[in-house]
Amino acid sequence: MTIPITIRLQQDDFDVSHEIRALTHGRIDIGAVVTFSGICRGGAEGGVITALTLEHYPGMADAEIRRHVDQAIARWPLTGVTIIHRYGHVVPGDNIVLVLTTSAHRQAAFQGAEFLMDYLKVDAPFWKSEQRLQRTSWVDHHHRDADAIARWNAT
Amino acid sequence: MKVIYFAWVRERVGKAEETVDPPPSVRTINDLIQWLVGRGEEYAHAFEKPVVRAAIDHIHVKLDASIVGAGEIAFFPPMTGG
Numbered sequence: 001m002t003i004p005i006t007i008r009l010q011q012d013d014f015d016v017s018h019e020i021r022a023l024t025h026g027r028i029d030i031g032a033v034v035t036f037s038g039i040c041r042g043g044a045e046g047g048v049i050t051a052l053t054l055e056h057y058p059g060m061a062d063a064e065i066r067r068h069v070d071q072a073i074a075r076w077p078l079t080g081v082t083i084i085h086r087y088g089h090v091v092p093g094d095n096i097v098l099v100l101t102t103s104a105h106r107q108a109a110f111q112g113a114e115f116l117m118d119y120l121k122v123d124a125p126f127w128k129s130e131q132r133l134q135r136t137s138w139v140d141h142h143h144r145d146a147d148a149i150a151r152w153n154a155t
Numbered sequence: 156m157k158v159i160y161f162a163w164v165r166e167r168v169g170k171a172e173e174t175v176d177p178p179p180s181v182r183t184i185n186d187l188i189q190w191l192v193g194r195g196e197e198y199a200h201a202f203e204k205p206v207v208r209a210a211i212d213h214i215h216v217k218l219d220a221s222i223v224g225a226g227e228i229a230f231f232p233p234m235t236g237g
Contacts, residue, residue, distance in 0.1 A: 038237055054236065055162055057229060060213035085236060097237050117237060123215065125229075126236025127162035138163045141233035 003073065004080045007065050009056060011088040014098055023080045023100055030079055034109040036099040036117050042092030050131050054087045054096070057125035061085070068119040072101075075115070076108035083116065085126065115152055121145040156222070158191075160201070161231035167201035184209045185218045187228065206233055 004023060008014075016037055024030050040052050069081050080102040090096060097120070101112040128139040159172040181190045188207070191198040201207070209216055210229040222228060 056236070057159075057161055057210075057213075057231070060210055060229070063213050064215075121237040122234060124236050125161065125210070125231060125234055127232060128235045129162070138232065139235040141235050145237075 003078060004082075005066075005069055005073075006082040006084075007062055007069065008084045009058070009061055010084065010086060013086070013095055014084045016095075016098060019082050019084065019098060019100055023082050023102060027079075029104060030102045031104045032102065032106040032109040034099075034101050034106070034113040036097075036113050037095055038097035038117075040090045040092050040094045040096055047132060049092060050133060051089060051091045052096075053089055053129045053131070055127045055129070056085070056087045060125050064124045065120060068116055068123065071119075072112045072115050076103065076112045078103050078108055078112045081112070081116070083120070085120070085124070087126065118145070118148045118152065122149055156225055157227045158187075159227065159229045161229065163232055164201050164207055164230050167197060169197050182221060182223065183218070184211075184216060184220050184222060184228070187222055188218070188230075201230070207231070208233060 016035060020033055020035065024033060042049055065083055069083065072078060072081065078101055082098065082100040084098040086096055099113050099116050101109045103109040122145050130137055130139055156175060157172060158175050160168045160170065165171050177187060177190050181187050188202050192202050207230050209218065211220060211222065211225045212227055
């Protein structure tokens with residue numbers, strides 16, 4: 001069975017309710033929609049962030065997301081997936097990433113969305129650089145992100 | 156072959172991409188890194204942290220992967236998207 005899959009990398013913002021509508025409109029097989037939005041924080045461990053610049057590897061970023069979407073579809077009975085990841089300049093409060101999953105029942109949608117987000121963090125080729133008041137620096141990766149995917153491999 | 160760099164690896168190398176022609180003895184990603192490091196300080200600086208990742212033709216690979224037949228090789232830090 002083929003299901004609607006949308007993967008977009010874009011500089012522009014996205015509208016969460018518009019994307020939900022686009023994925024679910026006119027369908028009666030969907031019982032659950034799970035939405036994850038990742039948003040730019042204004043402050044983290046090292047103080048005030050004024051902006052983020054997201055660099056990505058065109059071509060590979062889409063392919064890598066698609067690879068994990070295929071894995072999620074093979075693992076859970078999902079009926080639709082939308083993933084949007086922004087690149088370029090974002091400021092605190094802006095959207096960065098959207099993961100939408102649909103299924104007949106909630107468990108598949110919850111787990112599929114979480115699986116996709118966990119793998120997106122560690123495998124999709126995006127890099128954040130943070131602008132603070134006085135300096136700009138590349139964000140360090142978190143071991144907790146690598147740890148998060150370990151549970152998907154247990155059994 | 157084409158080699159491309161991202162994030163702080165790109166900043167340290169000082170360029171986003173280049174075409175290189177390593178000798179036949181350079182067979183793996185690790186060999187290529189050592190060969191690049193031998194070309195100048197900027198490469199030594201880029202690869203001094205043992206965390207740099209690699210991809211061949213858009214697929215993540217380990218450092219012992221063969222580069223035979225590779226079209227595009229990318230080097231980058233651990234990813235921080237999402």
